[in-house]
Amino acid sequence: MAEQITHKKSLKRVDNEKRRLLKEYYNLRRDNGTDTAAGDAENAGNDTDASVAGASAPAPAASDREVSPQDVVQEIRLELEQGNIDVKSKSLKQLLQVQNLLLAEETEADNVIKNTIYDNYYDLIKVDGILKEMGELDESLVAQLRETCDMAQCVLKQ
Structure with missing residues (x-):
């Protein structure tokens, strides 16, 4: 099945x-x-x-x-979104934190894309197998299935 x-x-x-x-x-x-x-x-x-x-x-x-690295990253990200960041005024530590966070997000996004492609490919293989099975059904089996459907429709009409 x-x-x-x-x-x-x-x-x-x-x-x-x-x-x-x-x-x-x-x-x-x-x-x-x-x-x-x-x-x-x-x-x-x-x-x-x-x-x-x-x-x-x-x-x-x-x-x-001390201010947590997440807070610093959020502040810098907000400044980036607003477009008023002065990279020269930020410390190397803050810039490295942002770079590491952005690289982690990029890697995570790549992994999500790969997982989605894999999941969809796996589903495609399943559907292909189902369609092949249906194409290989014996004509007599299809005829029996049609007869059963016709009988069920007659019973439902009564």
Whole structure:
């Protein structure tokens, strides 16, 4: 019997999506974990009142916190879209971050295109096989199928 054609996401696409979600989750967790670890280290180092140390711990962590690479990339991308970016004023690190992100996006787009072509080619092979099977059907089998359809129509009319 012919196989059913499905239009599901390929396993690689699903895996990439899961991997991306996990990376986002753990990056958030890692940021939160480092903030709390810094606060704990600060609290352990101080011999003063615990309430004073606890109140001052979050402020330095928030003020000393560096801008994340994603934020920098988003800022530069926004400037690129608006057309008012001065490449000379950006640091090499920022430019490399943008280049790496753009290369990753290009690679991902290429992979999506390749997966789509592969999926469609696989479906085309399936359809070709089904059509070949139908073309090779015996005439007597086709005649029996027609008779069955005619009988079914007669029964439905009654």
